[in-house]
Amino acid sequence: MDTTNMSLADFAHVADRDIMQRAALFREYREDFFNRRHLQYKRVALDGSAPVRRVIDPYTGEIREMIYLAGNDYLNLTQHPRVVAAGKEALEKYGAGAGSVPLLGGTLDIHIELEKKLARFKCCQSVIIYTSGFGSNAGTLLALLQKEDVAVLDMYVHASIIDGCQNTNVKFFRHNDMDSLEKTLKRVKDSYRTKLVAVDGVYSMDGDIAKLDEIVEMAKHYGAYVMVDEAHATGVIGKNGRGTPEHCNVEGKVDIVAGTLSKALGGVGGFIASNEDLVALLHFYSRSYMFSTAMTPQAAGSLIAALDVIETEPDIRARLWDNINYFRENLLALGFDLGNAETAIFPIIIGDGYKVREVCRYLHERNIYVNPVLFPAVPKRATRIRMSLMANHTKEQLDTVLNALEDADKLFGITERYKTKSVKKSLV
Ligand SMILES: Cc1ncc(COP(=O)(O)O)c(C=O)c1O
Incomplete structure (x- = not known):
């Protein structure tokens, strides 16, 4: 199966397959995702929620120390x-x-x-x-x-x-x-x-x-x-x-x-x-x-x-907001489209599902743990990378992420897309 232009929506209802046949068909989809190293779901961590986590690489079995921007544990409580x-x-x-x-x-x-x-x-x-x-x-x-x-x-x-x-x-x-x-x-x-x-x-x-x-x-x-x-x-x-x-x-x-x-x-x-x-x-x-x-x-x-x-302990929340402001300013300076984001959740809107998958693969290889958000979770024109911050991410860790995103932009032309006619900024 070639999943380049496919999504989860293709398996939500398959008219001529019973449940087991539908599951088998979906396996082919997962396998193609895995072979392209796009299967970023359910990565297994060896430690608790924290700004840096030890994660088993699903493709090689090796243990990666990854900067974690995929949780909702904003205050790391x-x-x-x-x-x-x-x-x-x-x-x-x-x-x-x-x-x-x-x-x-x-x-x-x-x-x-x-x-x-x-x-x-x-x-x-x-x-x-x-x-x-x-x-x-x-x-x-x-x-x-x-x-x-x-x-x-x-x-x-x-x-x-x-x-x-x-x-x-x-x-x-x-x-x-x-x-x-x-x-x-x-x-x-x-x-x-x-x-x-x-x-x-x-x-x-x-x-x-x-x-x-x-x-x-x-x-x-x-x-x-x-x-x-x-x-x-x-x-x-x-x-x-x-x-x-x-x-x-x-x-x-x-x-x-x-x-x-x-x-x-x-x-x-x-x-x-x-x-x-x-x-x-x-x-x-x-x-x-x-x-x-x-x-x-x-x-x-x-x-x-x-x-x-x-x-x-209001200072924990204050540290989170310090990180939010720092990350936001720098992402905007790099030219990324963050939609109307104003809290600890940062979407980088790309609007091309396959590119989102590729960027997330690249970030995984750079030990940066983010989530792809694809259709049908969001409209096709608003597919994105989703990142979230914690109060105890350090500026150094955020800089590492910003550098990797800047490199990803050069490799995959993320911000370049905003300049083309078909992709408007702030698509959300
Ligand atoms: C906006 C929103 N409401 C409700 C839920 C469900 O919460 P829980 O994960 O505690 O079941 C989630 C999340 O995962 C959410 O993002």
Whole structure:
């Protein structure tokens, strides 16, 4: 199989193949990717999340020391001594697992402590925690929205939100475009029981920030509720790291604040912060909560400590922002198109899937760990390399990455493409 112009979309549905035949066909795709050294997914690390990691090279089996720009552990709290110690303590005290689902015997006092701490941090009445951010978004929307309702979604919202809208009607508006949102809200105004606008606070592939203040105001005007997914915003934006509502000055005004516990908080799980009644409804109707074993005590213990660190050690976030500003300035000076990125996520938009694969192969060989983002994850014209920063990346490490990107540009003509007529800048 020649995968030069192929993508995952080609195997999402294959009309004349049963499941095993489809899997076998997909193997041919993976093999061609591997033979071209383009298979950069699921590389195996030998140590924990950190700015430099020991990674097994999938092609040679050798161990590479790689500068790691592929995580969401923005503050590197996965390794913070207080976070690790609190997890160990909870493990010793409660054991390895919670033992049951939350409603039927699995709820521990440490879960309640985490929920209360999150509610305070997110300026909401109440919080429910889940074992994954995907499960909390999808499970919440599946429980809340029915056929009489409508979800009004930013077209770049996370997959967990889209998957959560399977029981309801969905209208998309153009990414972060307030005119498009208003048009959509006008169209759905009188036709549905509940109207819920759902956006990401910080977009995972673009690193830009939702205009949450405008969204909240507009939604209110049209009688809609607002849900914001704070996965990549918590711990990163807002004066105190409390996320997009703090950044946009609308704390306490967002109906449903969702988030993951797996990114800047360095653990695993998800949460929904809202009013007490809505959270209580979710306890009994959200299937990914009710029918799934409660969070491990170790995760809950570590997460309580991680929230403490965010509140008491603001210098870690300041170091992250110092890195963001430094990296951004230098990438722009080299002529790269970063779209509208303004947080710790850096897309370098290339707009040619095969070139993205080649550049990522080259960077892997230079011991730089980044991710290719290809169609259908993003539109073909906006395929990109995705990089993300940590507070403890050193300037020297960032310079090494910048030098490699400059060399990649010379070899593959990345910025050259922006000058051709068919590729406009800021394609996102
Ligand atoms: C915006 C966004 N929401 C939700 C999720 C799901 O979170 P989790 O990895 O905790 O399941 C992710 C990420 O991976 C994400 O990027």
